[in-house]
Amino acid sequence: MKKIGILGSTGSIGKNTLKVIQNHPEQFRILYLTANRQVELLIEQARIFQPEAVCIVVKTKYQQLCEGLANTNIHCLTGGDNILDLIRDSDADIILNAIVGSAGMQSTIVAVQKGTDVALSNKESLVMAGELINNICSETGAKIFPVDSEHSAVWQCLAGESPEDVERIILTGSGGPFLRRDLATFGTITREEALRHPNWSMGNKITIDSATMFNKGLELIEAYHLFHLDESKIDILIHPESIIHSMVQFQDGSVKAQLGVPDMKVPIQYALSYPQHISNDWPRLDLAKIGTLHFEEPNPTRFPSLRIAREVLRAGGTYPAVFNMANECAVERFLEGKISFPEISEEVEKALEAHKTLNPCSLDDLLNISNCSKKIF
Ligand code: MG
Numbered sequence: 001m002k003k004i005g006i007l008g009s010t011g012s013i014g015k016n017t018l019k020v021i022q023n024h025p026e027q028f029r030i031l032y033l034t035a036n037r038q039v040e041l042l043i044e045q046a047r048i049f050q051p052e053a054v055c056i057v058v059k060t061k062y063q064q065l066c067e068g069l070a071n072t073n074i075h076c077l078t079g080g081d082n083i084l085d086l087i088r089d090s091d092a093d094i095i096l097n098a099i100v101g102s103a104g105m106q107s108t109i110v111a112v113q114k115g116t117d118v119a120l121s122n123k124e125s126l127v128m129a130g131e132l133i134n135n136i137c138s139e140t141g142a143k144i145f146p147v148d149s150e151h152s153a154v155w156q157c158l159a160g161e162s163p164e165d166v167e168r169i170i171l172t173g174s175g176g177p178f179l180r181r182d183l184a185t186f187g188t189i190t191r192e193e194a195l196r197h198p199n200w201s202m203g204n205k206i207t208i209d210s211a212t213m214f215n216k217g218l219e220l221i222e223a224y225h226l227f228h229l230d231e232s233k234i235d236i237l238i239h240p241e242s243i244i245h246s247m248v249q250f251q252d253g254s255v256k257a258q259l260g261v262p263d264m265k266v267p268i269q270y271a272l273s274y275p276q277h278i279s280n281d282w283p284r285l286d287l288a289k290i291g292t293l294h295f296e297e298p299n300p301t302r303f304p305s306l307r308i309a310r311e312v313l314r315a316g317g318t319y320p321a322v323f324n325m326a327n328e329c330a331v332e333r334f335l336e337g338k339i340s341f342p343e344i345s346e347e348v349e350k351a352l353e354a355h356k357t358l359n360p361c362s363l364d365d366l367l368n369i370s371n372c373s374k375k376i377f
Contacts, residue, residue: 005031005090007083008098009045010038012203013121013147013264017096018045019090020269023280026209028328030270031090034083036100037061041104043068050074052090055082069259084110094272096147097103097122100205101328102321102370105129109363110274112142116363119271121147123222124328128321128366130225140338144226145271150219151226152267153245153258158227159275161250169229170247170255174199178242183302189341191334199242202225209333212296212344217309218327221320222312236306238296261285304345312352319352321366325373326351351377 004021008014008230014035021028032053035042046054055066055077056328061080069076077086080103087095087112095111096119097104104122109129111118113136120126126144128132137143146152150171158166178189193206194211202210209215216236223234245267247257253337260266261283270277300307305327312319330347332341339347357367 001026002028002093003031003091004028005034005087005095006098007034007095007104008036008100008121008370009033010035010041011096011098011199011266013096016265017098017268017272020265020272020280021049021230023269024273024278027278030090030146032086034086034099034274036103039068043230046074047072053077053086055086057083067116069270069280078166080106083107087111087116088114092116096268096272097125102128102202102325102373104351105366105370106363108133108144109136112136112140112144115142117139117145119145119147119268123148123218123269124324126225126366127218127324128370129363130221130320131360132363132366135227140220145274146226147221147264147267147269148219148222149262149264150246151223152270154187154223154227154248156258156270157248157256161248163228165250165252166227166233167230167249167251168233168235169223169227170235170237170243170249170314171216171223171329172237172242172246172295172344173213173216173219173298174210174240174242175238175296178211178302179238186342188338191337194334194341198240202264204335205328205331208334208344212305212341213303213350214305214309214327214331214344216298216303217305218324220306220309221313221323231310236298239293241290241293243287243290243293246309252339259285259287305348306335308345308348308352317357318361318369319355319357321369322351322355322373323348325369326377329373329377333370347377 030049030051034055037058053075066076094117098121105125108125242262249255312323326348330344
């Protein structure tokens with residue numbers, strides 16, 4: 001039985017992870033659950049799954065958490081530091097990191113420092129600290145298993161293959177809700193329009209990132225660190241149906257793709273059950289019903305985020321961290337109605353222009369960028 005720690009259990013990925021585990025109670029046991037602020041749901045989850053400990057980040061919710069679990073043996077904690085202690089002190093076989101944004105970076109680092117494998121949904125960990133995390137993994141033997149559907153697809157295509165045979169990888173992306181929208185009207189895009197993703201049901205941050213395609217930019221950097229391929233060998237391809245989750249092209253011209261219905265439970269389950277594909281009764285892919293799949297090159301004017309992502313990846317150092325943090329801040333401001341949709345990428349470019357990179361960079365440098373960014377960007 002695998003012992004699992006789940007970080008961010010009340011978000012979209014966290015909830016799907018619990019559905020995966022509920023399906024296979026004989027294979028998985030939850031050691032702890034953590035959440036940012038959704039205390040009622042955390043209490044409900046803890047009552048069902050009976051972990052040893054739970055942690056709520058927002059301290060004003062702590063009393064409610066303790067009261068909600070008063071007649072149980074579940075240990076209640078609060079604050080981000082206690083999440084790091086939980087990771088250090090427990091003997092989880094694998095940690096699923098579904099914390100949203102840069103707040104999840106340190107948890108990944110602490111887990112791999114301890115030598116614990118991480119099922120990683122928090123792509124920002126690798127975007128900001130990919131080099132650092134890879135170095136720690138090679139020292140401790142910890143592994144990163146991608147939960148991101150594109151990276152899970154590439155990982156599955158690479159099973160049994162030699163790294164030197166890979167010519168390029170092709171990350172697919174739906175293009176989001178504004179693939180066909182008139183560019184002249186981008187200035188009037190509303191919060192509600194941007195939050196309506198055509199295929200995937202996800203949290204607010206990643207849904208906006210999908211609309212701007214910053215998500216694909218982050219995924220390009222994530223792929224670079226996961227699969228150790230030069231940026232020029234990672235292509236982005238628009239595929240509106242989100243059926244092919246990504247592909248690998250080999251040096252003999254052969255291309256392998258991984259397909260499936262767009263359902264995050266599948267890559268989550270694979271990251272937890274690897275190297276096995278264990279059974280479930282979720283909907284199956286029906287290609288005859290879908291009929292046609294479409295592909296196109298991303299338009300650089302519509303999606304400047306992809307060009308910026310390639311630039312920061314080539315520049316290295318602290319640029320990818322600033323790229324991520326400036327985007328996090330800009331998305332927050334867009335959701336608050338303070339800036340327009342096109343201003344998201346403009347603000348990121350401004351932040352990058354003003355930044356002087358540190359290369360190499362330490363964990364302290366990255367934490368500094370992440371902690372100070374609300375004041376800077
Ligand atoms: Mg993805």
